[in-house]
Amino acid sequence: MAGLTANTPQPTSITVHQQSRVLEIGFSDGREFRIPFELMRVYSPSAEVQGHGPGQEVLQTGKREIGISAIAPVGNYAVQPTFSDGHDTGIFSWDYLYHLGADQETLWRQYEERLAQAGMSRDEPMPEKSGAACGHHH
Template identity: 50%
Template sequence: MSSKATSVPSNINYRKSTNVLELSYADGTKLELEAELLRVYSPSAEVRGHGAGQETLQTGKKDVRILDIQPSGSYAIKVCFDDGHDSGLYAWEYLYELGLHKEAFWKDYLRRIEEAGASREPALISIRQL
């Protein structure tokens, strides 16, 4: 785990064109987190549950986008997604670890999606009004 001082970003940018949250740190480190990764690894109870084994696999989030980012005290940010999810507080240390180990998190997510026979693709539902 990183030290608390190391994990506090000096700058946060959301690049809408690429759907990536960029975190910059005083030591020159830059971490990039895609909106989908942030959404499927949300620290919220909706995603993580209230204990080990209560996690809910997030599916259909390939095209999710960030609508808003709000500070939460001096320790975290709240990220609001276009699928209505906005209940996770991303602490600085969590964002840092997620960014440093992004590839491992991503591989684990893809493995769990495959094992569940699920998809990253959003469900396509045709709605007609007659």
């Protein structure tokens, strides 16, 4: 399994909290995380979000109210959530979820910094997908 080592804690419980929009996940090393859906959506490991190389990431905005409508297991090493905006190509391995949970504060900070650099707000709607590059209008 890619990225899975003997040291990767296995999840002992996964609970999707629709109301508070967090994924509660307990790991075999005793740690428990509450990972906001928004964080998962913004840092989805899919090509659609991460792009196909460094600097190709697509900055995700307007995901504060995101929900998870379904979550499917992928083998014994990952889950694949379906988000309420239809995004369902992200496969979250246990070690990636652990990273999201353990490094939440850093990840939020990086997200805020990327938003600032792009001159965008966290609640801005995502631009409609189109072939042409969108000009920035303020």
